[in-house]
Every structure is written in structure tokens, then in C-alpha cells.
Amino acid sequence: MTHDHDLVLRPTEAQISAALNPPPGRNGGDLVVETLAGLGATTVFGLPGQHALGVFDALRRSDLRYVGLRVENNAGFAADAYGRITGEAAPLLLSTGPGALTSLAALQEAAAASAPVLAIGSQVPVAGLGGGRRGYLHELPDQAASFRGVVKSVHTVRTQSQIPSAIAAAWQSALTAPHGPVWVEIPQDVLLAPAAVPVVTGVDAYPEELPPRPELTAVAADLLARAERPAIIAGGGVVRADAAGKLRQLAERLNAPVVTTFGGKGAFPWTHPLSLQSWLEDRHTTDFLEDADVLLVIGSGLGELSSNYHTFRPRGRVIQIEADAGKLESNHPALGIHADARLAVQALLETVGPREDDTAPGRVRALLEKVGERIASQDLALEQDVLASVRRALPPRAPSFWDMTILAYWAWSAFDARHPNTMHSAQGAGGLGYAFPAALGAAVADPTRPVLAVSGDGGALYSIAELATARQYDLNVTWLIVDDGGYGILREYMNDAFGEATATELTRPDFVALAGSFGVPGVRTTPETLEADLGKALSEPGPSVVVLPAVLRMFAPTHLGGDGS
Structure with a gap:
């Protein structure tokens, strides 16, 4: 019998020739770009810095496409979106110390949203590693420690021979469910030294599968088949695992209503008779889910936003499918199934039989009517009209990226994403400045579709410098x-909370004039003309800015009990 680990991969003639006849002028940075290319990367994001120059010099000798942003955190957001759209690990090249640390908020969002980002940072020379203080520029006593609490895995390189293996291990980690960001750091002198290692031509890194344990899916299938009022909560894990189609099959077989979390937008068709949509900040929805005798939670940890601010108290049996072991049963006791969402739902489809129930669509309609009546009672026509205008202007399969702003909070609950993996926001970690640089990354990933970014004026100022990036690469992003x-x-x-706001009022630039100074066309719109202006901007190639002066209000919260009207 032959086992995989018994196989010896023999180099091809081309690989032998490349190894024995390396091109002149290679340095340690070439080993980085050769490894990335060998793993299948085609595009890298980042910013150069003094200690990382060896990698950036090597880029000009490679076929990798480099997209440079103006702030490391924004480069991280762009890589995050590229990873979400393509499902590939998105390389992010950073420098030591301040450059590396500036990316941390973006990597936190990537970790919270399970976006595969392969961050590769430089380090001080090898002599400075190990916690001493040698006085190097950008030196930290333990740079890797700053990343350990944020990323999935940390990989520190000390010699050139370690570069291919470290990057391959990080690549595998980033793409193993749950996807997430990883950190590789390589000292400056290792990057700059002439390459003593042959050209990297044979490198593979396959993500490990995370199948469910069959005894657990057998019990879950039995519970669901015998349930009287099953319901499903579909989280971001459904989208990351590309399991939306299988989720629909399962929901229809069980006649189980489905609510999508804010991270799972698009995981289930919005207008489907079993769709509860995404009204999670609504007591009627919370009551409906609490009343389920079997609640199937797929790809969600039932955190603060998904649990109506931890007021959700399920009375029935909970089945939780989750790839992140740390989130499994972290908020509610459950039949916990540690697995990739796609593999687990497939296992249920192979086990559970059809469940007859002609009452589910009626119960779904009744709930949505209650939600609609509550919102209608709050005099929020402006907000609903603005969101509807955005939906009409945006092509059905065009991706959208939303900052932490009032219109995004509305969109979490009320926006029909139309398709999986088309609506993304910073709701995982909740930092400002996500939308525009993330949209740039999505436009790099798929230049055939327009991309929409939505920010408030406060969040916009976090990423205003990236108008230069949008213009430099002529990216098809419209920024509302x-x-x-x-x-x-x-x-x-x-x-x-206090009857008065402090530190919330801002002096802003003229965003239209500022966009124009970057060579990006801009227009000031109104709620009445928003649909036409936004549609026109999205239909034209290249970047554009649409500014809507408007004070929007949130719908009343309902997590404190009562109907909130």
C-alpha cells in the first residue's frame, strides 16, 4: 500500500534547471515572491518600508501585481476584501514596527470576519531578535507578541531556508477553516542578503479539511426531523464556506425559517417564503427564534449583534455548527459540531429526511408584518427611501462594502444583499474606515463589476488618502x-444615554472638491436624486464619489423588551 507521506516528489527538468542556474541578482526577498507565486498568488497589497525593501525590490523581478495603498491599515482592509471575494489568501506586505502595528485594526476585522489575509512583515536584523534592545529603527522588544492575540498563527523566520516553509505554513493556516489572517516576519538582513537558496519552484500548501463527526450530525438530523418548530440562524460561516446553496436545500427540506446574521447577509434568499430576513435587533424576531424547539445555528457564535445584545434566551434545543472552536457553545449550551459549514450541512442533507409543515411560510409572513408595522410607526421614511435608492442603483451582483455608519446599521437589518458574498461590513470588529479601502481590494479582485463603498463623513476621513490609490489604479469603486x-x-x-453628545461633531472638507483634487469625479446629491446620481456613478468606469448631506436616524432598539415602537 502506498501512503501520501511515502511519495517522493521528483523535480522536473525545468525545476532542476532553475535550481542549478538561478538568475543573477536574487536576494531573500525573491524567495518571498517566488514562494507566493508558487502557492498561486497573483496580487499583493502593502506599503514599502526601510526594513522591507528587499521584498519590494524582488517584486520588480516577479509577475506579481502590486497594489500599494497609502496607510497600512487601509492596505489590510483591501487585502481582507480581496480574500473575501476570491476565497484566496491575500498577501499583505508590511514594514517593521510602526508599519506593522498600523495594520492591527484591519487584521482584527479579518480575524472577526474569517477573511484570509497573509501578512508578511519585515523585522530588525537577526541580531536584534530575542528581546534585547539594540537601538534599531522601528525596533520592538517582541513584535510577534503584538500579533498573537489578533491573528490565527505567527511565523518568525531567522534564515533564508526557512522562508518557503514558513510562508507555505502560513498560507495553509489562513485558508483552513475558519479562514483568517496570519503573520509572518522576516529580518531585514535575511531579506537583503544574496539568495543562497535555489529558485522556489515546488511549493504546495493545501488547507486542512474540517469535517463534522458523524455521530454528531446523526443526532442533529434526528432532532431536526422530529422538530415541531425548527428554525435556522445562518451566519458568516455559511458565506465563507460557500454553503448558501446547500443551506437553501436543507431549509426547504425541513420547512425551517431562516434568519441571516449581519455577517451572513445573502446566505439565504431575501424574498424566499422561509426567509426571516435579518431583523436581529427586533424583539419579534428574537421571540420567534426563542420559540423554536430546535434551533440550528450555522457559522455564527451568537455574539452581541447576532443575539440582540445578549438578550436572546433560546428555550429549545440548540445545534451549533461552527469552524472556530473558540466560538463553539461560547454563549449558549448546544449540540456543538466543530466543522466547516459546507461539510456539515452536506452531512445533514445526506441524513435528514423531508419534514412536512405547511405553517412555516405563514408564520414567517406574520413575523415580517409585525416588524414592518413597528418600523412604519417610527417616522423613518427618509432612511428607508435612502436605503431603497441604494438598492435600486446597485447592480444585483455588484459587491458593496459598508463602514460603521447609520446607513450601514440600517443595511444590516433591512438591505437585500441579493446574492451571497456581495455585502460586507466592518461589523466583525467594528472599526472605522473599512468601506472604501475594502471596496478597492474588491475592485482589484474583480474589475468586471462596479463596487460600492458606503461611509459616513467621520469614517470617510479615516481613508480619504486612498482616493489617490483609486485614481492611481483606476479602480471601479463608487464611494457614497x-x-x-x-x-x-x-x-x-x-x-x-446622557441627553447630550460630546466629541461627536466634526469639521469636514468639501468632499466633492477634495475628490476632484485627486482627479476623481464627485457629485453632491439629495435623497430625491440619490438613485439617479448613484446609478450614473456606478455605470461609469473608474473611481467616483457621491456625497449625500443628510441626518439619518436609527430605528428604535427593541432588545430591552416591549415592541420598541
């Missing part, structure tokens, strides 16, 4: 900036 004069959602929170 809702200008309400400050941090609008924080203004609402503070007014509700």
Missing part, C-alpha cells in the same frame, strides 16, 4: 459618503 456633520451613531448613543 453620507455627511451628517460628525459621528452620527455615537451622537445618537450619547444623546440617548
